[in-house]
Amino acid sequence: MSGAVAIGVDVGSTTCKVVAVDAAGRIVAHRVEPTDPRIEPQVDRLLEAVRAEAGPDAPVGATGYGRKRVRAGRALTEITCHARGAFARVGCPGVLVDMGGQDTKVIRIGAAGEVLDFAMNDKCAAGTGRFLEVILGRLRVPLAEVAEQVARAARAVPVSSTCTVFAESEVISLVASGEPLEGIAKGLHQALASRVAALVRSAAGGGEVFMSGGVALNTAMVAALGEALRRPVRVLPEPQLVGALGAALSCAAVHLA
Amino acid sequence: MSPSLARRARYELAGRVAGPLLVSLEAWQRRLRRRGRPREGPFGPPLESVRKLKELMTLHYFQGRYADGAVPVAWVTSGFPVEILRPLGFHAVYPENHAAMCGVQRIVPGLSDAVEAQGYSRDLCSYARTDLGSVATGRTPAGRLPRPDLLACCTNICQTVLYWYRALADHFRVPLVLVDTPYVYGEAKPHHLAYVRDQLEELVCVAERVSGRRVEPQALVEATRKAKEGTDLWAECLATAKQRPAPWTGIDGFFHMAPIVALRGTEACNAYYRLLRDELRDRVRRGIGGVREEKHRLLWDNLPIWFAVREVSTLLAERGFNFVCTSYTNAWAEAGSRIDPANPIGSAARAYTHIILNQDLPNRLGILRRLAREYAVEGAVLHSDRSCKPYSIGQVDLKERLAAELGIRVLLLEADHGDPRAWAPEQGENRLTAFMESFG
Numbered sequence: 166m167s168g169a170v171a172i173g174v175d176v177g178s179t180t181c182k183v184v185a186v187d188a189a190g191r192i193v194a195h196r197v198e199p200t201d202p203r204i205e206p207q208v209d210r211l212l213e214a215v216r217a218e219a220g221p222d223a224p225v226g227a228t229g230y231g232r233k234r235v236r237a238g239r240a241l242t243e244i245t246c247h248a249r250g251a252f253a254r255v256g257c258p259g260v261l262v263d264m265g266g267q268d269t270k271v272i273r274i275g276a277a278g279e280v281l282d283f284a285m286n287d288k289c290a291a292g293t294g295r296f297l298e299v300i301l302g303r304l305r306v307p308l309a310e311v312a313e314q315v316a317r318a319a320r321a322v323p324v325s326s327t328c329t330v331f332a333e334s335e336v337i338s339l340v341a342s343g344e345p346l347e348g349i350a351k352g353l354h355q356a357l358a359s360r361v362a363a364l365v366r367s368a369a370g371g372g373e374v375f376m377s378g379g380v381a382l383n384t385a386m387v388a389a390l391g392e393a394l395r396r397p398v399r400v401l402p403e404p405q406l407v408g409a410l411g412a413a414l415s416c417a418a419v420h421l422a
Numbered sequence: 423m424s425p426s427l428a429r430r431a432r433y434e435l436a437g438r439v440a441g442p443l444l445v446s447l448e449a450w451q452r453r454l455r456r457r458g459r460p461r462e463g464p465f466g467p468p469l470e471s472v473r474k475l476k477e478l479m480t481l482h483y484f485q486g487r488y489a490d491g492a493v494p495v496a497w498v499t500s501g502f503p504v505e506i507l508r509p510l511g512f513h514a515v516y517p518e519n520h521a522a523m524c525g526v527q528r529i530v531p532g533l534s535d536a537v538e539a540q541g542y543s544r545d546l547c548s549y550a551r552t553d554l555g556s557v558a559t560g561r562t563p564a565g566r567l568p569r570p571d572l573l574a575c576c577t578n579i580c581q582t583v584l585y586w587y588r589a590l591a592d593h594f595r596v597p598l599v600l601v602d603t604p605y606v607y608g609e610a611k612p613h614h615l616a617y618v619r620d621q622l623e624e625l626v627c628v629a630e631r632v633s634g635r636r637v638e639p640q641a642l643v644e645a646t647r648k649a650k651e652g653t654d655l656w657a658e659c660l661a662t663a664k665q666r667p668a669p670w671t672g673i674d675g676f677f678h679m680a681p682i683v684a685l686r687g688t689e690a691c692n693a694y695y696r697l698l699r700d701e702l703r704d705r706v707r708r709g710i711g712g713v714r715e716e717k718h719r720l721l722w723d724n725l726p727i728w729f730a731v732r733e734v735s736t737l738l739a740e741r742g743f744n745f746v747c748t749s750y751t752n753a754w755a756e757a758g759s760r761i762d763p764a765n766p767i768g769s770a771a772r773a774y775t776h777i778i779l780n781q782d783l784p785n786r787l788g789i790l791r792r793l794a795r796e797y798a799v800e801g802a803v804l805h806s807d808r809s810c811k812p813y814s815i816g817q818v819d820l821k822e823r824l825a826a827e828l829g830i831r832v833l834l835l836e837a838d839h840g841d842p843r844a845w846a847p848e849q850g851e852n853r854l855t856a857f858m859e860s861f862g
Contacts, residue, residue: 230848244856268849280860282825284834285853367818 169193169219171420173413174208175246175406176200176231179266179294180379182409183211185219188421190253190414194219195406204234226416228408230267239416243408244272244283250411251375252278254401259372260365262390262398263407264380266294269361271368284368286360294380296329300336300353304346308383315354315385318347324356332356351385358389365394374398377407426491433492437485444484445477464739466711469670471678471698478694479680489513489568494633497570497590501578501777502601503770505649505687506625509641510633515567516684521552525728525840527563530555534841548809548840550586557593570596572632574625578603578780580812597632599625603775607782610775618771626767646766649687653758655695656682660755662702663746664797667711668719669702672745673735674712676726682754717742718861721794723749723820724805724813725839730847737851741858747797749790753778756789783816787823794828800861801831803854808838833857 169185177200184195194215201207212225227237228246243263251261252274263270273282286293298308306314322344324332332353339349365374374396380386381404391398401407489495496512498504504514524530530548533555538544540558542551556562573596575587584600591598601621604614626637659678662669670678678698685691705711720738722745727734735745760776762769778789794802802824804817821832835853838844 230852242852242856242859245859279862280856282831283856283860285849 169215169223171413171417172212172215172219172223172225173246173409173411173416174212174225174227174229174232174235174237175243175409175412176204176208176227176229176235177243177265177267177379177408178230180405181207181211181229181231182406183208183215184406184409184413185215185223186410186413186417188417190417192403192406192410195403195409197405200231204231205236208235224416224420226412226419228412237416239412239419241412241415244270244280246408246411246415247377248272248274248280248411249278249414250407250409251377251401253410253414254407255373255375255399257373259375260368260370261375261377262361262365264294264361264376264378264386266298266379269293269364269378271361271364273368273370273372282368282370284364286364294378296332296357297353297380297383297386299329300332301350303333303336304340304350306346306350311350311383312385314347315351315389318345318351320348321351321355322348324349324352351389354385354389355393357386358393361390362393375401377401377404379405381405429488429490429492433485433488436488437481441481441484442477445480448480449473449477464714464736464742465671466667466669466705466714469674469678469698469701469705471694471701474694474697475678475680478685478690482684483564486513486515486564486568487566490571494571494629495568496572496574496629497587498574499576499579499583499587500683501774501779502574502576503622503649503774504574505645506622506637506642506766506770507572507574507629508645508648508687509637510629510635512572512629512633513568514684515570517553518549519680519684520556520562520564520567521549521840522728523563524552524556526731528729528842529561529563530729530840531843533559533561544841544843546809547580547582547586548838548844550582552840553586554589557590570594572596572629573598574601574629575599576601576603576774578774578777580779580810597628599628601625601774603777603780605782606776606780606785608785610772615768615771615775618775619768622767622770642766643763645687646761646770647763648689648692650758650761650763652682652686652688652691652695653755653761655692655699657755657758659695659699659702660747660751662699662706663712665706666719666798667709667713667716668744668746668797669705669710669712671712671735671739672720672722672748672751673726673731675748675751676728676731679751679754686754711744713739713742713744715742716744718801718858719744719746719797719799721745721747721749721790721797721799721802722805723790723802723817724807725750725810727805727837727845728839729842730837730845730850733847734850734854737854738858743858745803746799747793749778749786749793752789752793779812783819786816787820790820790824791828794824794830799830801833801857803833803835803857805839806834806836808836808844809840831857831860 175182181200196211225237226239227235232240261272275281381400500518534551536555681691757773760773806814
């Protein structure tokens with residue numbers, strides 16, 4: 166047993182994350198799985214697995230779009246949890262860009278780890294992980310190879326549409342007109358990065374830029390965002406777990422208090 | 423009895439006998455429904471005045487059903503100087519107020535579908551779509567709206583009203599009076615005010631012709647005095663929320679503003695606000711809050727989300743948040759200081775040119791800054807209203823400035839004042855919850 170003091174569950178639109186933390190805030194066990202439409206049994210199963218590894222009695226904090234479906238002592242929004250998780254990782258103020266499947270969040274974090282401001286993309290998949298997933302699927306570029314392909318591109322082919330559906334049609338036209346796939350993939354990353362950069366500017370504030378969420382695992386996206394912002398972007402360790410970590414830490418703080 | 427006299431008699435009967443009877447019956451039914459049901463939730467005890475408000479507005483709409491042919495009827499925009507029409511005996515109908523009612527009752531999508539089928543874009547203001555949809559289908563929660571004899575439109579709230587009222591004029595084949603107010607940068611210039619004054623004088627001529635009556639100068643002075651008194655009383659009602667706890671919620675204010683919009687310049691309006699003000703002051707004295715446990719005070723900018731107003735305010739009130747002031751309800755209080763009964767037309771030109779929506783961003787920021795300070799708010803929610811572009815433009819800058827200058831938290835919330843199809847409840851709730859969580 167690793168002595169977990171709290172467990173955090175982050176039920177996102179694409180993946181479901183569960184982490185257990187010890188009294189020092191370290192992750193002692195975790196699970197990540199694609200989100201199942203039947204949220205409750207999936208979360209129960211993942212909790213059971215994490216508890217088997219980290220201890221049976223830790224209280225649960227939940228976040229993410231599916232948080233209301235989790236039997237948890239404490240439910241908080243992803244904004245609060247990502248800020249908390251990111252601050253625990255870096256220990257300094259800054260701007261967190263969390264790119265998930267359903268939305269992209271930009272959170273300005275204060276000197277004490279508090280949320281100073283936030284902005285999110287609204288009612289549209291453009292600017293999210295789903296955008297990349299859909300279009301790269303159309304290009305038949307596996308996510309695991311995308312960074313390598315983008316790096317190979319001699320030039321970026323501009324993709325002007327910011328709507329996922331229209332961008333998909335645009336990409337089909339570009340492919341049909343003989344544009345190289347790597348160049349289109351690079352153009353897609355730039356289009357997405359420019360949208361997210363606008364969101365970062367709307368939440369304002371200086372300081373270092375951190376990145377979390379599943380899309381942060383895509384190094385091409387991290388590079389494109391850095392270029393669009395003209396600032397370095399630092400990817401947090403285990404970026405997918407940041408929200409669940411924040412949920413666990415918030416829960417632990419209340420429980421220990 | 424001539425047909426017009428008979429109609430007039432029916433109109434008066436509706437206002438003096440049938441309407442009050444209907445209102446009493448409805449109140450009795452409401453009381454019966456609520457009997458024995460304990461009041462729960464995060465709000466303080468309901469305002470007693472609500473009953474009177476319902477009576478007043480029900481009576482207004484009920485009497486309106488019988489207005490055409492009995493008295494001259496004008497359909498007017500919310501920022502129109504309606505007091506000028508009062509001495510001529512006009513029954514004023516406010517399509518925006520009516521559209522808000524449709525919004526609360528969530529019937530906007532159906533009405534909008536009807537006009538979208540005629541070729542109107544869904545990007546149009548939902549108030550315009552609601553009104554034109556109601557005209558096209560005859561559907562209205564008011565039972566029936568009287569046919570207008572005059573359309574009175576003032577561009578101080580937006581340019582959409584111009585095209586909207588032109589469409590109405592084309593449909594009803596009645597005169598349209600347009601009062602064009604130049605946009606105010608800083609302070610309106612004398613030649614701007616002269617331009618508006620000339621149009622108001624022209625309005626008097628057209629309205630006299632339509633009503634077949636002459637405006638008695640003393641009657642105009644009296645209507646202007648009542649309008650000023652009404653806006654001042656409304657300002658006094660709003661100002662009670664400067665106290666802690668605020669005796670009502672900003673959401674209450676959205677509903678209680680109906681008389682100052684639709685009945686401005688009448689004694690019924692003023693009598694109502696005296697009653698409301700006294701009740702609010704009494705609640706302040708007794709420490710009764712609009713929210714049971716007021717922990718955080720917020721400002722709301724822009725129109726309400728009529729179809730979700732209760733959900734949003736409940737979500738916030740459950741955590742002790744209250745919108746103690748709103749720039750929207752305040753707009754009808756601001757005008758009072760510029761209205762001068764000694765100079766009805768000239769002062770109306772000045773007052774109605776300086777409506778918040780007709781002012782530049784620095785002036786709007788000034789109003790928000792003043793409200794935030796006077797009402798001691800810790801945060802603000804700026805409703806980015808898909809339907810109201812003039813109100814929503816510049817909010818990103820306003821957000822940054824308010825946060826930087828006043829050190830308050832500010833949230834930009836995307837929604838619509840009338841059309842639920844432009845509102846994502848889960849995402850909206852998520853943003854509001856995250857905003858509240860950021861207060862610790």
